[in-house]
Amino acid sequence: MPEKLSVTQRDDFGKGAARRIRRDDKIPAVLYGHGTEPLHLTLPGHETALAARNSNALLELVLPDGDSHLALLKDIQRHPLSRLITHLDLILVRRGEKVEVDIPVVLIGEPSAPAIAVVDSQHLTLSVDALKVPEQIEIDVEEKEEGFQLFAGDVVLPEGAELVTDAETLVVAVQIPRVEEEPEDEETAESEDAEGSEEESTEE
Known part of the structure; x- marks a missing residue:
């Protein structure tokens, strides 16, 4: 209404x-x-x-x-x-006409730990009845495992809605976060090199 x-x-x-x-x-x-x-x-x-x-x-x-x-x-x-x-x-x-609108994507549930769900497309464009525009599109990721992917063409849409977004668009992917190793601090590295040199000199 x-x-x-x-x-x-x-x-x-x-x-x-x-x-x-x-x-x-x-x-x-x-x-x-x-x-x-x-x-x-x-x-x-x-x-x-x-x-x-x-x-x-x-x-x-x-x-x-x-x-x-x-x-x-x-x-x-x-x-x-x-x-x-x-x-x-x-x-x-x-009344009765169809309009194109961007509908926000909302995730429901939590994937299987330690994986996380990453939303690649925050919105999907739909053609819908002007009087039946959905507030959001819910995607269930409960217990989904690493490697799970959902494309726009596979999203379950509200009754009467038509997908305008390219069907091959990636919407959600479940993956395990990659932790990047922090580069070694230059000063620490130089200090360790100096200590190593001193030890070598003492041994000689």
């Missing part, structure tokens, strides 16, 4: 206008898609931040006149320090 948000249309733009919006605990956004003119909106801050925890959240944007639009989060801009949302790009969707 889409997250319903009460929004307003705005006609003031620029950095100053955006700062004023954020001071009121609201978020500036732009909605575009299907060949329509971009619609500049102001969204409620707290409710939008909660919805945006899902990077592919489906939103129902309700305007004061009762008109509403279905939209997917396309891009989230955040402040580099506070990580608060500063702007949203939204894409207009329609």
